[in-house]
Amino acid sequence: MKLRYANEEKVLGYRIAGDFKIHGSKIVEYIGGYDTEKTITIPKGITEIGKRAFSIDDEVTFMDQVAKMKKVSLCIPKNVKIDEDAFNTIGPMKITFEEGRTEIEKRAFYGCSTYVNGKNEGIEIILPSTIKSIGEYSFTSYLTGNISLKLNEGLEEIGDYALSGTKCKLPSTVKKLGNYALNDWWYDSEAEGELSGGYVVLPKGLKEIGAHCIYLEWPTKKITIPASVKKIGECPISYGDNPYKGGVVVDKGNRYYKSDKNGWLYTKDGKKLLYAGCFHGDLVVPEGVEYIGEGALNLDPNGEGGSQRIILPKSLKKYHQRAATNSVIVFKGNPPKLTGKRGAGHYHMTFYVPKSKLTAYKSSFQAWGEDCKIIGQ
Known part of the structure; x- marks a missing residue:
């Protein structure tokens, strides 16, 4: 338990009201x-829920204590501001909101699921119909799937990392997904309309998909991109150790992007490759591709596809230094311009290049040092 001492309220300048310690008009701690299962009520006059106000991390030491916790219910008034990390590391709760609130603040529920029962029952959060945006990191969870989150129709913008590690269905009204917005996302595969014929169906009015936006582990499904999407960031889609049923299907009416029969993602003109996956044999990038983006080239992560190479076209002009990981790559044309930063996970590469251009390639990839073996052929 947290330490208490005599005259604590007077010394620290707070008062007790019901289940809370309050300083001015701000809740500083839930006590x-x-x-027992109960409904807790925020007192009248409260305008703010302070940082870590609901945190229990230094009160709970043993997992048997966690198992004995009962779910409490809380409705947050519409004009009460939620500070960053206000609900970091909470107990089992059902949280709702008064209608009229238009946004969920940055990091408001960040890390809230540290102490839950692991059955997707520990934390339930239901947004009101008036929410238009949720801020970056607002619901980020590192225990994947342990937040059951119900988003509202009318929600338009989802910030960076906002739904990372959560379980939810995307409303049809979402227009923007930020960077890493659906990282380690557990889409609600049982929700009506969420899946159709083995696909994850993104909202039909979606306009923007951020960098590293969607990472799926289990279950793996192809992702549909609607005709409305106008902007897609680097490495928009990736899978974990089970990518074999993954891929992308772009609506043919999309003016900016397209997919092919392999489930690979390109810009509409075919010059930029954003995602490609090949899990048996060589991954051959077609002629016409001029730029290969970050994380675009994906081989069998478990080594079950046999000996694999990546074959790049003569048309290639730009190459992201994190396009592929630990691979054998065949370059056919001139050395491409390198973009992005090289990461440790992309070391131990072997490049086969035209013998007449060997010196130029060694100069271009000089910074890669001994981690990149370049062979002329």
Whole structure:
């Protein structure tokens, strides 16, 4: 338990009201516990929920204590501001909101699921119909799937990392997904309309998909990109150790992007490759591609596809230094211009290049040092 001492309220300048310690009009700590199922009410006059106000991380030491916790219910008034990390590391809760609130603040529920029962029952959060945007990191969870989150129709913008590690269905009204917005996302595969014929169906009015936006582990499905999408960032889609049923299907009416029969993602003119996956044999990038983006080239991560190479076209002009990981790559044309930063996971590469251009390639990839073996052929 947290340490208490005499005259604590007077010394620290707070008062006790119901289940809360309050300083001015701000809740600084929830003290009501999780011994019984109950509804807790925020007192009138409160305008702010302070940082780590609901945190229990230094009160719970043993997992048997966690198992005995009962779920409490809380409705947050529309005009009460939620500070960053206000609900970091909470007990089992059902959280709702008064109608009228238009946004969920940055990091408001960041890391809230540290102490839950692991059955997707520990934390339930239901947004009101008036929410238009959720801020960056607002619901980020590092225990994947342990937040059951119900988003509202009318939600338009999802910030960077906002739904990372959560389980939810995307509303049809979402227009923007930020960077890493759906990282380690557990889409609600049982929700009506979420899946159709083995696909993850993104909202039909979606306009922007951020960098590293969607990372899926289990279950793996192809992702549909609607005709409305106008902007897609680097490495928009990736899979974990089970990518074999993954891929992309772009609506043929999209003016900016397209997919092919392999489920690879390109800009509409075919000059930029954003995602390609090949899990048996060589991955051959077609002629006409001029730029290969970050994380675009994906081989069998488990080594079950046999000996694999990546074959790049003569048309290639730009190459992201994190396009592929630990691969054998055949370059056919001139050395491409390098973009992005090289990462440790992309070391131990072997490049086969035209013998007449060997010196130029060694100069271009000089910074890669001994981690890149370049062979003329």
